[in-house]
Structures are given as C-alpha cells and as structure tokens.
Amino acid sequence: MAPVTLRLNGIRLEPLTGAHETGLGEAASDGQLWDTCYTAIPRPEEAADYIRLALETPDRTAFAVIDEASGKVIGSTSYYNVLLPERRFEIGYTWYGQSHWRTAVNTTCKYLLLCHAFDTLGFQTAGWCTDILNKRSQRAIERLGAKKDGVIRGDRLRGDGSVRDSVVYSMIRSEWPQAKAALESKLGLA
Numbered sequence: 001m002a003p004v005t006l007r008l009n010g011i012r013l014e015p016l017t018g019a020h021e022t023g024l025g026e027a028a029s030d031g032q033l034w035d036t037c038y039t040a041i042p043r044p045e046e047a048a049d050y051i052r053l054a055l056e057t058p059d060r061t062a063f064a065v066i067d068e069a070s071g072k073v074i075g076s077t078s079y080y081n082v083l084l085p086e087r088r089f090e091i092g093y094t095w096y097g098q099s100h101w102r103t104a105v106n107t108t109c110k111y112l113l114l115c116h117a118f119d120t121l122g123f124q125t126a127g128w129c130t131d132i133l134n135k136r137s138q139r140a141i142e143r144l145g146a147k148k149d150g151v152i153r154g155d156r157l158r159g160d161g162s163v164r165d166s167v168v169y170s171m172i173r174s175e176w177p178q179a180k181a182a183l184e185s186k187l188g189l190a
Contacts, residue, residue, distance in 0.1 A: 001117075007068070008112055009104060010069055011065065011066070011109060012065075012066040013109060015062070016062035016064045023072055025045070027072075027097040030097030060078050061080075075094070076093060077091065086124065089126060091114075091128055094109070114144075114180070126170065129166050129168050144171070145175065145178065150168060152166045
C-alpha cells in the first residue's frame, strides 16, 4: 500500500520515518510497554531499529500515531501481510502509550485504516492476529466488528523466546457497512 496520511478527531496517522524515533521512544516509555511478553514494542533505545525493520518489511506500511493537539507521537500501527491479488490485508503492530489506553484513539485509528482500505482502495478482507494471552487486544478487535476465525497453535515466537498461539480475526467487505456504522456511532460521527 502506498504511504498516505489519514486524520480524524485530532488523531493523525502519518507514514513512519526516522524522524519519529524520539517520539516513538517516549510513547513506549509511557507505561514501560516493552515489558509485555506478547507485544513487539521497542525500548526507547530500540526505536531506530523498530522503525528500520518496519520500513524494510516489504508488505508493511507503518504509521506513527500523532496527537494533533500536542504534536506528539503516541504510538504506531501498520498495514501488513498485504496481498494485492486477493485484496487482503492485516492491521497490526499496533500499540499506544498507556495513557491513551481506553480512549477513542484505537477506535479512531482502526476506523481510518479500515475506511481507507475498504472505501478508497477497494480491499476485500481485513485481518488481525494477536497473541492468545493478549485479552485486551482481542476485546478491542472484537469491538471493531471483526469475527474470530480461530486459533493457530504454535504460530510464532514471542520476544522472550516462548512459543505463542495466535488468535486470528477477519472482516470481509460485506460486513464493513455495518461495522462502519457502529464505529461511526462510537466516534460520534453518525
């Protein structure tokens, strides 16, 4: 997917670049997020490596999440596993500083990404994949209107080297209008 800047409700998603290194490190420090075994959130001193890996991954379009009021980086999210012939993509590598949890930030970001992919680019299927231990992420994905497809056992290695099971979700184009209306209602756009 080509880089694009998306904005709504004081949140801006802009293509992740090296210029976001300091802000990304500060956002990760908001709650010492790197301490969770089931997410890939960088330590502040690893922000440059995180950005480099995001930019070098061929099927990933990474974004910095910006609070427009303060101009600060508050997290990151990505399109990844983009399959153009199948018109399928996944949303992931999503994290926000802890002070932005349980706010409208995640709903806003996912709404922007889904609108762009389904409404502008004409994609058919959105997917999500999260660690079976990450219950907070699973609840957030389900609140978007995604359907749980199942569990892939022994799917990946965690940062600590343990093997994780992954919970996978999807949303298809025909489900998007209903999910979109629900998200618009949650965001006060309806």
